[in-house]
Amino acid sequence: MTNAKTKTPQKHFETLACTAGVAQDSAYGSVAPPLHLSANFGWKSVDDKPAFDYSRSGNPTRKVLENALAELEGGAVGVITATGMAAVDLPLCLVRAGELVIAPHDCYGGTHRLLTSRARQGHFNVLFVDQTDEIALGAAFARKPKLILIETPSNPLLRITDVSRVATLAKQHGVITVADNTFLSPFLQNPLQLGCDIVVHSTTKYINGHSDVVGGAVVAREKALGETLAWWANATGVTGAPFDSYLTLRGLRTLPVRLERQQATANKIAENLSAHPLVKQVYYPGLENHTGYDIAKQQQRGFGAMFSVEFRDEVDARALISRLEVFTIAESLGGFESLVCLPACMTHASMSPDVRAYAGISDNLVRLSVGLEHEEDLLSDLHGAIDATARPARQKRHDDAAANDAVSIGV
């Protein structure tokens, strides 16, 4: 773990990711950290409590991942949870009934559901605000919240929130700041260094990156706060399984190389598609016309590998994504495999059409998670599907007219 007092220069991300827990096994000198599946650990005597006694409270394999992520996020304490939602929920244990939580109006759907359901149960009050709107943000802070949740870039439009700005306001008002850093991972953004108190992750996404574990992580900047969160994780029993931690640590080793390649490919595809005549808009923070470009450039070390595309009306997005062969239609993101989804019918289907329209999510919006396949194969997959499903504008008008005729004849 990082010791603030040490004078040795901080090693690079790649080095920290590849040395965490390596060759530290005292039993056999295993180079790869061993997998300790044991639920419990023996005491030498009743007066001699072992470092780990019960795997809900602590586990040596999970500890390696906890320490690695704490170091990579620049925090004092890491807690590994069973899922990303458990990670989002953990800091909410700090909020009492009657106190207020502020969350982004366009936060992850599962987070929206969790916050509204807990608020309905009376666990706390919740207020969803557009955190890029200074006036709305000021009004929210005036209500003396206990905790503010930040999520940037947002899903699926990749809106960017100025993390330092929100964290500074929060500090002035004595509010705990929690940032969901799932979309970028600690390799591309470190909210604790931008002034936040707590970072949460769905490690299911980039950190594990192999679409074979569902998991989460919470990292606190200060030791005392981190220990409180670890206490709650044990009390509520949401800590992650050792095998999941083992696999996630294995994924973490290659996070920098995966993400570097994935974002380079995403950048190329985003640029290519934004020049396509059938594309209305590409939402990628790495494009200069994106509203969050300047802030993203300042607070991120890269633009990530997620973007969304809004097609012109001539394109039937639903038919288009069914035509794709290299991209798999699925929810989730951040894995080695490229994924495509139609937010209006999948990730954001629980929102009413009005709420979706208000949030700027059209029915022709397609979200892409770019994986590690060759960029030429991904591009030709996309172009092939666009060409195969787009109706020429004149043809579409003709079809619409025919459909209208059919209706009036029927009536």
Ligand SMILES: *Cc1c(COP(=O)(O)O)cnc(C)c1O
């Ligand atoms: C996926 C996701 C979560 C929830 O994580 P799970 O691992 O699916 O429980 C939370 N926040 C964001 C931004 C996510 O993308």
